[in-house]
Every structure is written in structure tokens, then in C-alpha cells.
Amino acid sequence: MKIAVLGGDGFVGWPTSLHLSDQGHEVHILDNLSRRWIDTELGVQSLTPMDSIQERTRVWHEVTGRRIHFHLLDLARDYDLLKGWLAEHKPDAIVHFAEQRAAPYSMKSDRHKNYTVNNNVNATHNLLNALVETGIDAHLVHLGTMGVYGYSTIGAAIPEGYLPVGIETMSGDTVTQEILYPSNPGSIYHMTKCLDQLLFAFYAKNDGLRITDLHQGIVWGTHTEQTRRHEQLINRFDYDGDYGTVLNRFLIQAAIGYPLTVHGTGGQTRAFIHIQDSVRCIDIALQNAPKAGEKVKIFNQMTETHRVRDLAEMVGKIAGAKVSYLPNPRKEAAENDLVVKNEQFLALGLNPITLKEGLLGEVIDVAKKYAYRVDRSRVPAVSAWTKDIARTIDRDPEGKRLKSVS
Amino acid sequence: MKIAVLGGDGFVGWPTSLHLSDQGHEVHILDNLSRRWIDTELGVQSLTPMDSIQERTRVWHEVTGRRIHFHLLDLARDYDLLKGWLAEHKPDAIVHFAEQRAAPYSMKSDRHKNYTVNNNVNATHNLLNALVETGIDAHLVHLGTMGVYGYSTIGAAIPEGYLPVGIETMSGDTVTQEILYPSNPGSIYHMTKCLDQLLFAFYAKNDGLRITDLHQGIVWGTHTEQTRRHEQLINRFDYDGDYGTVLNRFLIQAAIGYPLTVHGTGGQTRAFIHIQDSVRCIDIALQNAPKAGEKVKIFNQMTETHRVRDLAEMVGKIAGAKVSYLPNPRKEAAENDLVVKNEQFLALGLNPITLKEGLLGEVIDVAKKYAYRVDRSRVPAVSAWTKDIARTIDRDPEGKRLKSVS
Ligand SMILES: NC(=O)c1ccc[n+]([C@@H]2O[C@H](COP(=O)([O-])OP(=O)(O)OC[C@H]3O[C@@H](n4cnc5c(N)ncnc54)[C@H](O)[C@@H]3O)[C@@H](O)[C@H]2O)c1
Ligand SMILES: NC(=O)c1ccc[n+]([C@@H]2O[C@H](COP(=O)([O-])OP(=O)(O)OC[C@H]3O[C@@H](n4cnc5c(N)ncnc54)[C@H](O)[C@@H]3O)[C@@H](O)[C@H]2O)c1
Numbered sequence: 031m032k033i034a035v036l037g038g039d040g041f042v043g044w045p046t047s048l049h050l051s052d053q054g055h056e057v058h059i060l061d062n063l064s065r066r067w068i069d070t071e072l073g074v075q076s077l078t079p080m081d082s083i084q085e086r087t088r089v090w091h092e093v094t095g096r097r098i099h100f101h102l103l104d105l106a107r108d109y110d111l112l113k114g115w116l117a118e119h120k121p122d123a124i125v126h127f128a129e130q131r132a133a134p135y136s137m138k139s140d141r142h143k144n145y146t147v148n149n150n151v152n153a154t155h156n157l158l159n160a161l162v163e164t165g166i167d168a169h170l171v172h173l174g175t176m177g178v179y180g181y182s183t184i185g186a187a188i189p190e191g192y193l194p195v196g197i198e199t200m201s202g203d204t205v206t207q208e209i210l211y212p213s214n215p216g217s218i219y220h221m222t223k224c225l226d227q228l229l230f231a232f233y234a235k236n237d238g239l240r241i242t243d244l245h246q247g248i249v250w251g252t253h254t255e256q257t258r259r260h261e262q263l264i265n266r267f268d269y270d271g272d273y274g275t276v277l278n279r280f281l282i283q284a285a286i287g288y289p290l291t292v293h294g295t296g297g298q299t300r301a302f303i304h305i306q307d308s309v310r311c312i313d314i315a316l317q318n319a320p321k322a323g324e325k326v327k328i329f330n331q332m333t334e335t336h337r338v339r340d341l342a343e344m345v346g347k348i349a350g351a352k353v354s355y356l357p358n359p360r361k362e363a364a365e366n367d368l369v370v371k372n373e374q375f376l377a378l379g380l381n382p383i384t385l386k387e388g389l390l391g392e393v394i395d396v397a398k399k400y401a402y403r404v405d406r407s408r409v410p411a412v413s414a415w416t417k418d419i420a421r422t423i424d425r426d427p428e429g430k431r432l433k434s435v436s
Numbered sequence: 437m438k439i440a441v442l443g444g445d446g447f448v449g450w451p452t453s454l455h456l457s458d459q460g461h462e463v464h465i466l467d468n469l470s471r472r473w474i475d476t477e478l479g480v481q482s483l484t485p486m487d488s489i490q491e492r493t494r495v496w497h498e499v500t501g502r503r504i505h506f507h508l509l510d511l512a513r514d515y516d517l518l519k520g521w522l523a524e525h526k527p528d529a530i531v532h533f534a535e536q537r538a539a540p541y542s543m544k545s546d547r548h549k550n551y552t553v554n555n556n557v558n559a560t561h562n563l564l565n566a567l568v569e570t571g572i573d574a575h576l577v578h579l580g581t582m583g584v585y586g587y588s589t590i591g592a593a594i595p596e597g598y599l600p601v602g603i604e605t606m607s608g609d610t611v612t613q614e615i616l617y618p619s620n621p622g623s624i625y626h627m628t629k630c631l632d633q634l635l636f637a638f639y640a641k642n643d644g645l646r647i648t649d650l651h652q653g654i655v656w657g658t659h660t661e662q663t664r665r666h667e668q669l670i671n672r673f674d675y676d677g678d679y680g681t682v683l684n685r686f687l688i689q690a691a692i693g694y695p696l697t698v699h700g701t702g703g704q705t706r707a708f709i710h711i712q713d714s715v716r717c718i719d720i721a722l723q724n725a726p727k728a729g730e731k732v733k734i735f736n737q738m739t740e741t742h743r744v745r746d747l748a749e750m751v752g753k754i755a756g757a758k759v760s761y762l763p764n765p766r767k768e769a770a771e772n773d774l775v776v777k778n779e780q781f782l783a784l785g786l787n788p789i790t791l792k793e794g795l796l797g798e799v800i801d802v803a804k805k806y807a808y809r810v811d812r813s814r815v816p817a818v819s820a821w822t823k824d825i826a827r828t829i830d831r832d833p834e835g836k837r838l839k840s841v842s
Contacts, residue, residue: 109550140569144515147561151631155553163546165823184613185605195601195618199591200775207590212601212615213634221638225557225631228619232627236767237822361642369606416643417571 032056032119033316034168036105036157037127038098039083040065041266042173042249042308046125048256048263049309050316051096058119059083060112061128062104064149068135074273074408076266077282077400078252089262106152113160116168123316126172128153129222133177134359134413135272136219143218150222151229158233169319171242171312172230174223176301176332176370178245180214187369191245191328216362217415230326238322242315246308247301247332247370250277251388252396254306265305267396269404271411276338277302277385279409280345285397286404289354289427290346293411296339296355297365301332304383314378330372333382344385349393354427361415438462438525439722440574442511442563443533444504445489446471447672448579448655448714452531454662454669455715456722457502464525465489466518467534468510470555474541480679480814482672483688483806484658495668512558519566522574529722532578534559535628539583540765540819541678542625548819549624556628557635564639575725577648577718578636580629582707582738582776584651586620593775597651597734622768623821636732644728648721652714653707653738653776656683657794658802660712671711673802675810677817682744683708683791685815686751691803692810695760695833696752699817702745702761703771707738710789720784736778739788750791755799760833767821 038047038059051057061083069075081089087098103111105128129150130136136146154172161168179188193211196204210231213224226243233239257265268274269282280290303311311331320327336344342353358364412432414420424432444453444465457463467489475481487495493504509517511534535556536542542552560578567574585594599617602610616637619630632649639645663671674680675688686696709717717737726733742750748759764770818838820826830838 109546113546140515140519140565143565144558144562147557151553151557152550156550159546159549162822184603184611185607186603186611187606193601193603195599197590197592197599200593200773201591205590205592207618209618212613212618215634215638218638221634224634228621228627228630228634232621232624367606416568 031122031316032058034058034060034119034121034124035127036060036124037129039063040127041268042305043127044086045254045257045265045305046127046309046312047098048090049254049313051090051098052094052256053313058099058101058121060101060103060105060115062102064104064130072270072272072408074270074405075403077269077403078264078267078396079403080264080266081262086263089260093260093263105156106149109156109160112156113163116160116166117164120166121168123169123171123319124157125312125316126154126157126170131219132273133217133219134411137217137415138272138413146218147222151225154226154229158229158239161239162233162237167240167322169240169242169316171244171315172226174226174243174245175220176245176247176330177216177220178213178224178227179211180216185367185369187371188330189371190330190374191243191326216360234324234326240320240322240324242320242327242329244311244315244329244331247303248275248277249303249305249308250275250385251305251392254309267400270408272413276300277341277345280342281393281397282401282404283409284345284349284351284393285401286406287351288406288409290342290351291409291411291427292339292342292353292355293360294358295364296337296342298338298362299335299366299368300338301335301368301370302385303332304388307333307380307382310380311375314375314380318378329374330370331375332370332372334385335368335370336385345389348390356427357422359411359414359419359423361419437528437722438464440464440466440525440527440530441533442466442530443535445469446533447674448711449533450492451660451663451671451711452533452715452718453504454496455660455719457496457504458500458662459719464505464507464527466507466509466511466521468508470510470536478676478678480676480811481809483675483809484670484673484802485809486670486672487668492669495666499666499669511562512555515562515566518562519570522566522572523570526572527574529575529577529725530563531718531722532560532563532576537625538679539623539625540817542623543821544678544819552624553628557631560632560635564635564645567645568639568643573646573728575646575648575722577650577721578632580632580649580651581626582651582653582736583622583626584619584630584633585617586622591773591775593777594736595777596736596780597649597732622766640730640732646726646728646730648726648733648735650717650721650735650737653709654681654683655709655711655714656681657711657798660715673806676814678819682706683747683751686748687799687803688807688810689815690751690755690757690799691807692812693757694812694815696748696757697815697817697833698745698748698759698761699766700764701770702743702748704744704768705741705772705774706744707741707774707776708791709738710794713739713786713788716786717781720781720786724784735780736776737781738776738778740791741774741776742791751795754796762833763828765817765820765825765829767825
């Protein structure tokens with residue numbers, strides 16, 4: 031297949047591109063490299079030393095003889111270029127990672143809120159619009175988030191995208207209709223993924239586009255089979271307060287002897303998946319495209335759930351670190367349950383890597399190995415969900431005064 | 437109160453501004469006049485001779501001694517100007533009409549789809565974002581549409597915004613949760629209003645913004661008490677295939693001896709409200725603001741429902757016109773029921789103007805009076821929902837070949 035990987039320079043996009051290229055697909059990365067620019071804006075960098083995309087694809091070719099093509103393109107701003115690119119290359123499938131993906135970054139300031147809404151809504155809508163306009167019948171696989179469901183506290187299992195609902199008719203009967211699981215986003219970032227869902231539903235219905243939406247949990251880990259093949263193929267690893275996701279942050283905190291920062295009670299339950307499994311799921315999704323006219327296929331892409339405080343303890347035990355409880359910069363329920371159905375991927379052959387088996391390797395191979403590159407001042411989470419909350423998170427766990435970066 | 441009317445130069449915004457000014461409120465219209473530009477783009481004009489906004493506000497002052505202030509501002513593009521304006525003027529309430537509001541226009545071409553998504557999402561999001569940033573606690577009243585619900589064919593009554601849903605928990609109990617009524621938009625335009633809903637829910641939850649969303653039916657009629665006071669205060673009246681709404685189109689078709697154009701079987705049931713009632717509802721909503729921390733207040737703003745073919749017959753009978761059935765440019769169910777709850781406005785004192793009493797006056801006072809200004813070539817609906825459909829709507833009811841304007 032000819033596959034376009036939008037956002038293929040990112041944390042999940044890069045190993046996905048390598049994996050698909052390794053399978054023999056013709057892979058084209060389209061990326062505006064905005065994520066690298068945001069590193070510059072925030073004054074942070076990947077824990078792992080990450081080369082330019084041009085250099086990484088060169089090394090991949092050297093190691094494997096395979097080519098990954100790179101095209102610098104802003105999906106949100108360059109509608110005409112995108113349309114032209116699609117018309118020229120006619121991909122069979124498209125994997126769409128190209129969005130601003132950090133909830134804290136999306137809540138940093140009014141400018142960041144606007145940027146996230148603009149970038150994400152336009153990237154997705156331009157893509158859908160251009161597919162219809164060019165008449166290209168590519169299967170679109172999008173990376174969504176478990177966060178579209180919000181975090182309910184009623185203890186119901188989250189189905190894969192759709193919920194059957196009984197609606198009472200005028201004649202008194204109850205008719206069951208399947209609806210998109212009601213969304214309840216916890217940040218501007220998460221909200222853009224809820225907007226995406228509505229866009230997908232509309233374009234599938236009106237134009238027969240074939241779309242798969244992967245509601246992904248928090249990705250952890252660094253290496254996949256392909257990134258291990260050469261030091262310069264290494265994946266990015268974010269640990270800062272905005273882009274670092276909770277488990278990767280604990281790992282690096284443990285490695286540098288920083289307290290593991292739990293926000294609030296740590297009673298939040300979250301869903302997780304290893305980067306290698308994430309890549310495999312995308313591959314499986316690509317092999318199971320919906321037909322034209324079918325509704326959007328939705329998978330829950332996660333393999334286990336944990337409470338944040340339990341996770342901190344698990345890492346603390348492996349790495350000998352202590353846990354520090356801080357005020358929560360987010361506005362969210364202090365405690366929530368999370369039971370997620372993921373039967374579809376399991377039925378299609380996914381055999382998950384568990385935290386238990388993978389964690390230790392991650393601590394030794396990645397966190398300890400590159401700990402010398404960590405900037406401690408970038409570890410605290412400084413982006414608050416409201417101005418009132420901002421006033422409560424003015425100290426880091428070591429007692430130092432924090433300054434918001436906005 | 438000091439009230440900002442965003443989109444106050446439009447069909448509903450203008451009479452609303454006059455009404456609120458007449459009540460003694462200090463009214464500020466913010467509008468980028470994009471609707472006038474779209475008239476130019478499409479080569480159409482209001483049936484009624486409509487003066488510039490500057491001239492209309494001057495006449496209003498002459499007639500009543502009251503001032504309506506006008507500010508040229510693009511909500512979607514001028515975030516910083518908007519923020520500055522809010523910080524300076526600190527309105528007590530904001531009525532938000534400022535969106536691209538024609539479904540056919542939103543489906544005209546890829547450019548029009550992008551424009552509609554961009555304009556509407558950014559207008560609404562910029563406004564919410566700026567309210568939080570400036571800390572201004574204004575009550576925001578937004579004009580949404582009945583179209584967010586989609587047109588169900590199961591015959592259930594549409595509640596006012598929220599639907600109680602039973603969700604089964606892990607322990608086997610069923611817990612009832614109130615969700616936003618599942619959206620099912622029929623066009624890109626309608627979809628933007630569904631996106632708006634999610635934005636409102638988020639900002640009400642996260643930031644305590646006080647928001648009322650009015651899910652409005654199709655507005656018909658031209659005059660309100662205030663627009664009648666001077667010939668130059670007259671409201672706009674759209675009759676073209678993109679902006680003309682179904683009833684107003686029938687009226688003008690009847691007045692010029694053009695067949696009444698029913699698309700498909702005419703079995704679509706739609707909700708209606710007279711412009712005078714629309715203005716009153718907005719006034720009522722302004723007087724019943726939700727409290728901070730309350731969920732978004734949602735009203736169904738409509739007074740009666742009719743099948744399109746029944747409506748055509750009704751107008752045909754009054755005005756002696758014949759009905760012509762044409763292929764439908766929209767992708768939608770051929771027939772649907774529509775039962776809408778609107779108890780909230782009725783309980784708050786709304787006393788609706790019915791089609792039966794108002795129609796004849798509209799035919800004589802407006803349609804016949806200005807029929808000489810009609811451009812017949814602009815009457816057919818030419819914007820198709822898909823490229824396949826476009827090929828089926830190539831003739832007008834008089835048998836002439838149509839050209840799409842995109
Ligand atoms: N990392 C996670 O834990 C996680 C969890 C759930 C969902 N996801 C989703 O998976 C996707 C990928 O996540 P990631 O962690 O790899 O993010 P990332 O930020 O590392 O990668 C996103 C890539 O998209 C590019 N991009 C952004 N906007 C673009 C635009 N307008 N035009 C072109 N390129 C653009 C960026 O430059 C970057 O290379 C995202 O959509 C994210 O929401 C990630
Ligand atoms: N007319 C109807 O039948 C109807 C039915 C249901 C809902 N509504 C809703 O009511 C609202 C008003 O409808 P209308 O019929 O008066 O529409 P309209 O097009 O006549 O008026 C909209 C006004 O908003 C302005 N505007 C648009 N984008 C703007 C921007 N970015 N910045 C500043 N101003 C901008 C336009 O110039 C115009 O004056 C709309 O939001 C519409 O969706 C209308």
C-alpha cells in the first residue's frame with residue numbers, strides 16, 4: 031500500500047512510519063514540524079537525542095535499503111497544497127497524527143487555546159474536505175483519545191465508541207438508537223478530538239468516506255523493534271510538564287532522583303498502552319478498513335488501566351523513588367473509575383506488552399541512560415486549567431517558586 | 437443593560453438590536469459585514485432595499501432619539517481586537533449571531549466548507565476564550581439551530597437540549613445521566629453548530645461561563661414592531677437558492693408567478709418561528725440568565741412545525757401559485773416527523789404568531805410590494821450536497837439549464 035503518515039515526525043508517528051515501511055509499504059510522511067518548533071518555544075527537548083527528520087529517513091534507508099519520503103506541509107494552513115499532494119500521490123491509506131496533542135499546552139494561555147483549536151480542527155477538516163474534493167477513496171485512520179469520553183465517576187464500562195440508547199417515541203414505544211458515546215472532554219485539546227468525531231461522522235454519512243478513529247490511551251515507552259536498529263532512529267521522549275505524559279514523567283523523575291509528582295490525590299484512573307502496541311494496533315486497523323457507507327469504525331486503543339497514585343508507587347518501588355503529592359493544575363474529578371472495553375483489538379490478535387514486563391527495561395535503557403540530558407526546571411507542570419487554579423500551583427515539589435511559561 | 441449584538445447587521449440581528457434599543461438597553465453591534473460581501477459574491481441582494489448599517493443606525497437615532505453603536509470587527513480573525521473591545525466596554529450581555537448561517541452555502545464547494553468551519557468555530561471560540569481571558573462575566577446568548585438534532589425518523593419528541601440516558605454500570609445497576617441530545621447534523625453549517633455546543637459545554641464547566649443556547653427553527657417574516665417605524669429601518673429578506681429559507685422562498689415565488697419549488701417529496705418536516713417571536717424569545721432569554729457554574733441553558737426556539745409540501749400548498753392556496761417537485765440537492769431522509777418541545781418559552785410568556793395569521797400580510801406587504809426587485813435566475817437552489825447529487829439538479833422548474841455558482 032501507499033500510506034501517507036500525517037504527523038509522522040512525532041512520538042507515535044515516527045515508529046509507525048518505520049513499522050509500516052518495514053512491512054514493505056510505501057510510506058510518505060507529511061509534517062509541518064510544529065512539534066519541534068514548540069520544543070523551541072518552551073525551551074525543552076526530547077530526553078533522547080533526536081535527529082532531524084531528513085537525517086532519520088536517510089539513516090533508515092542506509093540501514094534497511096527502504097525509503098521513507100518526507101514532505102513539509104501544514105495540514106491546517108495549506109489546504110491547496112494538501113489537495114494537490116493527494117491528487118498527485120493518491121494514497122491507499124492515511125494515518126492522521128497531525129494535531130497539537132498536549133492537554134496542558136492547550137490550556138497554557140488564550141493564545142495556546144486558539145492555536146490548538148485552529149490547528150486541530152483545520153487539520154482534520156482540511157483533510158476530509160480534500161479527500162471529498164479529489165475523490166480519493168483512501169482509508170483514513172485517525173488517532174483520537176480516550177479523553178473524549180471524559181472521566182465518569184459512575185463506574186460504567188466504556189464501550190468502543192458507540193452507546194445504544196433507548197428513546198421514547200410519541201406513541202409510547204422505546205426505540206433503541208446507537209449514538210456516539212456522549213463526550214465530556216477535560217481540556218481544550220480533548221475537546222478538539224470531540225469535534226473531530228463529529229466531523230468524521232458527518233463525512234462518513236454524507237460522502238461515504240471510510241474512517242477509523244482510534245481512541246487511544248496514554249502511550250508509554252520509547253522503543254519499537256525498528257527504532258532499536260540504529261541509535262539515530264531513536265524515538266522522541268517528552269518529560270516536561272506540558273508534553274511529558276504521566277508514566278514517562280515518573281520514569282525520568284525516578285532516574286534523576288526527583289520526587290514522583292502526583293497531582294491531587296492521584297485517584298485519577300487512566301488507560302495506557304505501550305508504544306509498540308500502539309504501532310501494532312494502527313497496523314491492525316489499516317488491515318480492517320470499513321466499507322464505504324459504513325459508519326466510522328471506533329476502537330479503544332489501550333491495554334490496561336491504573337490509578338495515577340498506584341502507578342507512582344509501582345515506579346517508586348522499581349526505581350527507589352519517593353512520591354510527592356502536589357495541587358492539581360487540572361480541573362477534574364479527584365477520583366474516577368475507568369473500565370474500558372478493548373475486545374476488538376484483542377480479537378484481531380493484539381497481544382499486549384504489560385507495564386509489569388516493560389517498565390524496568392524502560393527505566394534502565396532509556397530514563398537512566400539519558401538522565402544526563404534532563405533539565406530539572408522543565409519537570410514541573412505549570413499550565414493551569416483556570417486562573418484561580420494557577421494561583422495554587424506556584425511551588426515545585428522541591429519548594430522552589432514556579433513561573434508560568436505562557 | 438449594556439448589550440453587545442454580534443452579527444447585528446443580519447436578518448435576525450438587526451431587528452433584535454432595534455428591539456433591545458427600544459427597551460432602553462445600550463446596544464453595540466459588532467459585525468464584519470461578511471453577509472453583505474457574500475451578497476456581492478453570489479450576485480444577489482435582499483428583496484427589501486436595505487441601507488448600510490451606518491445609515492440604518494442614523495435613521496434609528498433620528499426616529500427614536502436612541503443610539504445603536506456599530507463596530508466593524510471580524511470575530512473569527514480579530515481575536516485581539518475582540519479582547520480589547522470586551523475589556524474596554526464590559527458588556528452585561530452578549531447576543532451571538534455572527535456565523536455563516538446558510539446550509540446550501542456551506543456545501544457549495546470545498547472553499548465554502550472551509551470558510552464556514554473556520555468562520556463559525558473561530559468566531560465562537562474566540563469569543564469564549566476572550567471572555568475567560570478578560571474575566572468578563574457577561575451572559576452569552578447564542579443562536580443555534582434545530583438542525584443540531586438532525587431529522588430523526590423514529591417519531592420521538594425533541595427535548596430542550598438534554599436527554600436523560602440510562603447507563604449500565606459494572607455492578608449491574610442502571611444510572612441515569614443527562615447528556616446533550618445526540619447531534620446528527622445535515623450539513624457543514626449545521627455541524628458547526630454542533631461543534632459550538634461542545635465548546636459551550638466545556639467553557640461552562642471549566643470556566644463557569646453563563647451561556648444560553650437557542651436552538652432556533654427556520655425564521656420567516658420580515659417586519660417587527662421596530663422595523664415598521666421607517667422605510668429605511670426595513671429588515672433584509674433573502675430569497676435566493678442559498679440564503680433564502682423555505683417559507684420566504686415560497687412567498688416570493690408566489691409573488692412573481694414562479695412555481696413553488698419543493699425538493700424531493702416535500703415530506704421533510706421543519707420547525708418555524710416568526711421573526712417577531714424570535715426577537716421576543718431572545719429578550720426573554722436575556723432576562724433568564726443561568727447562574728455561574730450552571731450547565732448551558734438550552735431552549736428550543738420555534739413555535740410550529742410543518743411538512744414542506746403542506747407549506748407549499750398553504751402558500752399556493754393563499755397566493756394562487758402552483759407547486760413544482762424537483763430533485764433534492766440535499767442528502768437527507770425523504771420523509772421525517774418532527775415533534776419539538778418548547779415549553780420553556782411558552783411558560784415564560786411567549787404568545788406565538790402563527791403562520792395562519794401572518795402569512796397573508798407577508799405576501800401583500802413584502803413579497804408583492806418588492807417583487808419588482810427579484811432576479812429570477814437567483815431563485816433555483818444550485819448548491820448540492822455531493823458531486824453525484826449535483827449532476828441530478830441541472831434544470832430549473834421552468835426547464836432552463838442551471839449552472840452551479842461555485
Ligand atoms: N502520545 C500519547 O500518549 C497519545 C495518547 C492518545 C492520543 N494521542 C494522539 O496521537 C497522535 C500523535 O501523538 P504524538 O504523541 O505522536 O504527538 P506528537 O506531538 O509527538 O506528534 C504530532 C506530529 O504532528 C505534527 N503536526 C501537528 N500539527 C500539524 C499540522 N497542522 N500539519 C502537519 N503536521 C502537524 C507535529 O509536528 C508532530 O510531528 C495525536 O493526534 C495525539 O492526540 C497520543
Ligand atoms: N435565519 C434563520 O432562519 C435561522 C434559523 C436558525 C438559526 N439561525 C441562526 O441565527 C443567527 C443569525 O441568523 P441570520 O439569519 O440573522 O443570519 P445573517 O447571515 O443574516 O446574519 C449573520 C450576521 O453575522 C455577521 N457575521 C458572520 N460572521 C462574522 C464574523 N466572523 N465576525 C463578525 N460578524 C460576522 C454577518 O455579517 C451577518 O450580519 C445565525 O447564527 C444563524 O445560524 C438563523
